[in-house]
Amino acid sequence: MSKVMESIARQSVKTCPFMQRAVSLRGLKRLHNSNLPAVARQCPIVGHAMTRAYATATGTPREAPAASTKAGRNANEIVANHATQESTFDFDGLFEREIDKxxxxxxxxxxxxxxRLAKEFPRAHRELEDDKVTVWCSNDYLALSKxxxxxxxxxxxxxSYGAGAGGTxxxxxxxxHALKLEAEIAxxxxxxxxxxxxxxxxxxDAVLSLLGQKVKDLVIFSDELNHASMIMGIKHAQTTKHIFRHNDYAQLEELLQMYPxxxxxxxxxxSVYSMAGSVADIDKICSLAEKYGALTFLDEVHAVGLYGPHGAGVAExxxxxxxxxxxxxxxxxxSTVMDRVDMITGTLGKSFGTVGGYVAASQKLIDWLRSYAPGFIFTTSLPPSVMAGAAEAIRFQRSHLELRQLQQLHTGYVKRGMKELGIPVIPNPSHIVPVLVGNPDLAKQASDLxxxxxKIYVQAINFPTVSRGTERLRITPTPGHTDDLSDILLDAVDDVFKELQLPRVKxxxxxxxxxxxxxxxxxxxSNLWTEEQLSLTNEHLNPNVRDPILDQLEVSSGIKV
Structure with missing residues (x-):
């Protein structure tokens, strides 16, 4: 130790309480042979300064690496007390700024x-029971919840079985109830x-993410208007993805051609894109998939119950x-389109009136998902009463063609009425009636008015559900929205457009x-439903759809070998 350093050390021992405790005058020379930085780190002042300097230099808010000596190992146990020397992160401020945006x-x-009132559908009451409104935007498309x-x-x-399932x-x-429901879905x-x-x-999320994580080098091709759940699943898949323009199959083929x-x-x-009502050409997508060696993942959430003779969706x-x-x-x-689709997902919470979701596919694929998907394995099962109700809803609607037909007829009546009034409805061949407003503030005002x-409830649809500048009111008629209620709606929408001076088709x-x-x-x-299909009756259905006896799916419990 140099004489200058020795002099500084001696002065430090005399004036610094830490040095007085840590080092005696006799022990000064021993510092020359010890790890001086390790000792310095034990000082509440110098140690804190060294930690901040290290964090700034490395860009990581952590302690400096522990020294290899015994003294260094002891020093590593001393952690800077930031709780008393720095202000905490302003979480509330962050939340407030984000909400303000x-x-x-x-x-x-x-x-x-x-x-919503079960005995008065499509009526509902607001906070007070005598403040009643007519609901025009529910996804309970067939009113099967009631x-x-x-x-x-x-x-x-x-x-018989209580409120909950008891766990996963x-x-x-x-x-x-689970066995019966999965048999009905299949x-x-x-x-x-x-x-x-x-x-x-x-x-x-569970299906798409698992496919991406387990299938090496999988490439996912996704329509740009896919639902947030699919977008999140693809993100969690952590694999290569391509987004093609909505229903642009020429671009989809160009992207598929990029890979062997x-x-x-x-x-x-x-199948049906819920905010615009547009419909995919499933047959064409299946042909492209077969040509280029791709699996097909079809979300029929807004189509089950509403399309096909038995409510299986647009593929049917x-x-x-x-x-x-x-x-x-x-x-x-x-060789049907539904046969050609590899996996179909759907919901129990819209046309089937309860809650839950599902995937239907081959036995091998379902067994693989059942065995590996965390979103299935670690989530509590639906309650028995919910699964029993969902199974009953599927069975009921399967043999009641008139529910789908009434929904279509009422949708057609509303769309024709809007057209006569010059109200801008985004054209589509499905059951969705998207009334274009084009401004988020005015869409909210129109909904409130x-x-x-x-006394009509239609929710405003704004960003990020739809693109900015395309804000809208989304109307969804049901079998219970008869022509007299539709006339009231049409008069009301016309009045709101006049009062707010909203842009019409012209x-x-x-x-x-x-x-x-x-x-x-x-x-x-053209509408998906033809005039001939709308003229059929329940008697035109095959009698085997009425209360069929379905065998339990072996895959639901696990396949024995």
């Missing part, structure tokens, strides 16, 4: 207090197996007559049009 851009969401058969089955099951299937086992989509999840959001046929591929898409609707004649049996030859002045035409509204040369697609 949504208020400024008018995408902040307000939830209305809507209590169907007496469904409710009775749920009540009976609740009385891995812990609590499953039950006869039969509906004419697949070998099915697996029920707590929601279709979870199902989509031996490269594993998956095309993820929906493609071969309407073949499925109608075959009933619950598989169409001979196995319908509610407060006309106004969008003058701006060049958007989304098919006022666009020159735009050709509308």
């Amino acid at each position: 949504k208020r400024v851009d008018k995408s902040y969401r307000f939830f209305n207090n809507i209590n 169907n007496q058969q469904v409710v009775d089955v749920m009540k009976k099951t609740l009385d 299937r891995n812990i609590a086992g499953h039950n006869r 039969a509906l989509h004419k697949k070998e197996g099915a697996l029920v999840f707590s929601s279709c959001y979870v199902a989509n 046929k031996s490269t594993p591929k998956l095309i993820a898409f929906e 609707h493609h071969d309407f007559e073949s499925h109608r004649i075959a009933g619950i049996e598989t169409v001979p030859g196995g 319908l509610m407060d002045k006309h 106004d969008w035409e003058s701006q060049g049009g958007i989304l098919g509204v006022g666009e020159p040369g735009f050709v509308e697609q």
Whole structure:
């Protein structure tokens, strides 16, 4: 130790309380042979300064590496006390700033207090029971949540088996209600197996993420308008992805051509896109998948219950007559569009009136998902009463063609009425009635005015659910929205458009049009339901769809070998 350093050390021992405790005057020379930085780190002042200097230099908020000597190991146990020397992170400030952003851009969401009345559908009351409104935006498309058969089955099951499932299937086992429900789903989509999840959001996320994580080098091709659950599943898949323009199959083929046929591929898409009502050409996508060696993942959430002779969705609707004649049996030859789709996901919470989601596919794929998907393995099962009610809803709607037909007829009535009034409805061939507003603030005002002045509930749809500048009111008629209620709705919407001076079709035409509204040369697609299909009765269905006896799926419990 130099004389200068020795002099400084001696002065430190005399004046610094830490040095007085840590080092005696006799021990000064021993510092020369010890790890001086390690000793310095024990000082509450110098140690703190050294830690901050190290963190700044490395860009990582951590302690400096421990020294290899015994003294260094002891020093590593001394942690700087940031709790008393630095202010805490302002979490509340962050939350407030983020919420303020949504208020400024008018995408902040307000939830209305809507209590749907089972005995007065489609009526509901707000906070007070005598403040009643008519609901025009529910996804309970067939009103099966209030169907007496469904409710009775749920009540009976609740009385017998209680409120909850008791845990995951891995812990609590499953039950006869899960077995029956999965058999009903598999039969509906004419697949070998099915697996029920707590929601279709979870199902989509679980299936897509697992495929990406387990199938080496998988490439996923996703429609740009796919639901958030599919987007999240693809993100969690952590694999290569390509997003193709909505329903642009020429671009999809260009992307598929980039890879050898031996490269594993998956095309993820929906049948009915719920915010615009557009419909995918499933047959064309299946042909591309077969040509380039891809699996197909089809989300039928907004189509099950509404399309096909038995409510299996748009894939069934493609071969309407073949499925109608075959009933619950598989169409001979196995060449229908529904046969060609590898996996179909759907919801129990919309047309089937309860809650939950599912995937239907081959026995091997379902067994693989059941064995590996964390979203299934580690999630508590749906309650027995819910699964029993969902199974009953599927059985009921399968043989009641008139529910789908009434929904279509009421949708057509509303769309024609809007057209006569010049109200801009985004054209589509499905059951969705998207009324274009094009401004988030005005969409919210229109929704509020319908509610407060006309006692009609239609939720405004803003970003990020739809793109900015395409904000809308989304109307969804049901079998219970008769023509007299539709006339009240049409008068109310016309009044709101006048009061708020909202742009009509002619106004969008003058701006060049958007989304098919006022666009020159735009050709509308024909409705999925033909006049001939709408003229059929329940008696035209195969008798085998009425209360069929379904065998339990072996895959639901695990396949024995």
